[in-house]
Amino acid sequence: MKSIIIGSAQSEPGKLVYGFIEAMELPTGTSDKIPVIIAQGKTDGPTFFISANVHGNELTGVAVIHDVITDELVKELKGTVVAIPTLNPTALRLYQRYPEYQDADPNRQFPEGRFAKPDEDDEDPKFLKPYEQVADLLYSIFEKYADYHLDLHNHTLRSVPYSILDRIFYEGEDEKEDAEKLAAQQKGMVEAFGAGGMIVADFPPKTYMNLKYHRSLSGAVLNTLRKPAFTVEMGSNGVLVPEVVAGSVKATRNVLRWAGMLDSPKEEITEFDVPKPEYRIRRFEHPRSKHSGIIRMLVEPGEKVTKGQPIARITDIHGKSIGDGVIKTEHDGYMIALRDQMTIYPQQHIAEMGIKDEFDMVAPQKPKK
Numbered sequence: 001m002k003s004i005i006i007g008s009a010q011s012e013p014g015k016l017v018y019g020f021i022e023a024m025e026l027p028t029g030t031s032d033k034i035p036v037i038i039a040q041g042k043t044d045g046p047t048f049f050i051s052a053n054v055h056g057n058e059l060t061g062v063a064v065i066h067d068v069i070t071d072e073l074v075k076e077l078k079g080t081v082v083a084i085p086t087l088n089p090t091a092l093r094l095y096q097r098y099p100e101y102q103d104a105d106p107n108r109q110f111p112e113g114r115f116a117k118p119d120e121d122d123e124d125p126k127f128l129k130p131y132e133q134v135a136d137l138l139y140s141i142f143e144k145y146a147d148y149h150l151d152l153h154n155h156t157l158r159s160v161p162y163s164i165l166d167r168i169f170y171e172g173e174d175e176k177e178d179a180e181k182l183a184a185q186q187k188g189m190v191e192a193f194g195a196g197g198m199i200v201a202d203f204p205p206k207t208y209m210n211l212k213y214h215r216s217l218s219g220a221v222l223n224t225l226r227k228p229a230f231t232v233e234m235g236s237n238g239v240l241v242p243e244v245v246a247g248s249v250k251a252t253r254n255v256l257r258w259a260g261m262l263d264s265p266k267e268e269i270t271e272f273d274v275p276k277p278e279y280r281i282r283r284f285e286h287p288r289s290k291h292s293g294i295i296r297m298l299v300e301p302g303e304k305v306t307k308g309q310p311i312a313r314i315t316d317i318h319g320k321s322i323g324d325g326v327i328k329t330e331h332d333g334y335m336i337a338l339r340d341q342m343t344i345y346p347q348q349h350i351a352e353m354g355i356k357d358e359f360d361m362v363a364p365q366k367p368k369k
């Protein structure tokens with residue numbers, strides 16, 4: 001069996017072992033430690049990483065890891081599961097998205113990897129910001145051991161559970177075939193997670209890069225380490241919904257089955273229902289408001305909508321309609337995530353929709369001008 005040492009945890013065949021990764025020394029004398037659990041079966045198999053809570057107020061994944069990683073799992077397991085219940089412990093304690101020591105999205109701090117553009121005239125990138133250092137350390141562990149990776153998130157409070165198909169980039173035609181193979185593996189994984197979520201392709205390639213999704217953890221594992229990895233967004237941000245946890249636990253075990261690590265039959269997810277669009281959809285921030293105002297949603301998460309349909313009411317603070325009083329969609333599609341806040345400013349989006357995906361899943365790294 002492969003021996004895996006992560007922080008203070010060292011794998012033992014047939015056992016669960018627990019430990020911590022020393023992540024950051026704190027100015028006040030203690031240190032920030034990232035918890036790790038290594039579950040290793042007695043027979044050989046891949047090493048599957050399951051991580052959660054990089055955004056500290058996204059709670060489902062912590063509970064999913066606690067419920068998936070059990071003595072029963074180890075008895076049946078072929079290979080090793082490395083579980084990280086929180087990638088961002090300060091933010092879990094503070095119940096916030098960002099880490100205490102860097103006021104930025106922690107899931108855009110993983111290494112640039114193959115996308116790095118060395119610029120000798122710019123001395124700033126040589127110095128990593130605090131969470132960037134944590135991300136760098138975590139990434140080195142994935143680089144050493146990970147064959148597969150699942151990262152658990154929650155989108156807005158009122159959002160449908162969904163799994164994300166990342167765009168995969170290739171440089172030069174000779175990399176294209178491997179990129180397509182990797183995309184097919186990622187799709188297989190996402191489909192194995194199955195009705196644990198809708199399947200949604202990420203933003204178009206250019207937007208994906210501009211949003212720095214290649215520097216998310218699963219984006220970096222997929223696009224730079226070239227290992228099958230994906231992110232799920234389980235909805236119900238900021239709260240634990242027991243049905244969502246229970247369905248996600250089954251879906252997570254189904255992905256381990258896909259990886260050949262469990263022989264037991266696939267579990268059916270009965271805790272919640274997600275729509276299954278007849279075409280591939282992609283993430284799209286839409287519709288957007290033309291005015292500042294107060295919004296009230298008229299649709300439900302997961303709802304299928306048609307072009308021209310009112311998605312929200314918009315009023316002033318006295319409750320009087322602004323314009324014709326509604327914000328309509330200009331696209332057919334599905335409501336993925338509804339905005340949590342009641343207030344809106346001009347040009348902000350009130351929801352994320354899934355609309356028909358017209359883009360390729362694999363894209364050239366340096367697109368032709």
Ligand SMILES: [Zn+2]
Nearest residue numbers: 055058153154
């Ligand atoms: Zn998140």
